[in-house]
Amino acid sequence: MNVKFDFSGKNFVLIGASSGIGRQAAIELAESGANVLAVGRNLTRLDSLKETNTQKIFIAQIDVTAASQDDWQAAFTDFVGKVGKIDGGVYSAGIVGLTPLNSFDRELAHKIFDTSFWGMINFMQTAAKKKFSNAGSSFVLMSSLAADFGTKSLFAYSAAKAAVKAAVKPIAKEIIRNRHRVNTVSPAMVKTDMLGNITYESEVTEEEIARYLLGLGKAEDISGMILFLLSDRAAWITGQNFSLDGGYLLN
């Protein structure tokens, strides 16, 4: 069975759309009829994403660790001016890096947190405003299985992803005033550029991979859940977390 969504006439903003899970979700949303504002830092990769659907995909170069509220407002004002108010968004920006407690790299640890957590807060603050989003908008934020299960030297990443998962509940209670919904998705290991990060990859042993009953994840294993949560079929779901792990925790 091939489940398709119809997002014709809908508009979404995707942060961290130049690669991996965000890119896959952007492509599928555009294929399903939505206008998509794809945000990231790497213009070459954003341009290559736009090439997949020049009519539906718009791009904006934003570094979430450096963007001011004015930068966010400007990006939303421009997109909303072109296509109309948004119907939701996905925050998929994230970086991973090993920072052993004993000698941790303070700058890297803060950057990991700023990218996954504070960037998300700035995004949500802007995106949930009435002037930018239609009532009933749906948002999906990326947490991780790492929020609950520790890997050595990954405290900054685990803490940042746990913060995202914790923040979703109060945020859900606040944005319901505009009938908006927000949920988190927590994947285990998914084969994207992130997994290719040299230091991170070195922690991924054969034994670890063998625990995945369904093998390591692919970006499209996660984008299906993202599209579902953005859709009206998820209209009664807010403030929840969805773990997608390919059977990892069973084993």
Ligand SMILES: NC(=O)c1ccc[n+]([C@@H]2O[C@H](COP(=O)([O-])OP(=O)(O)OC[C@H]3O[C@@H](n4cnc5c(N)ncnc54)[C@H](OP(=O)(O)O)[C@@H]3O)[C@@H](O)[C@H]2O)c1
């Ligand atoms: N892959 C996994 O195993 C896995 C597992 C659990 C959770 N996750 C989470 O899922 C999300 C997507 O991960 P992925 O696997 O798709 O990783 P990815 O392929 O490395 O993509 C990460 C995205 O984040 C963007 N990004 C990073 N820093 C940014 C910044 N400062 N400003 C703006 N954009 C920034 C990147 O864009 P630019 O480089 O263009 O800036 C890229 O589009 C992340 O939040 C990650 O933590 C991944």
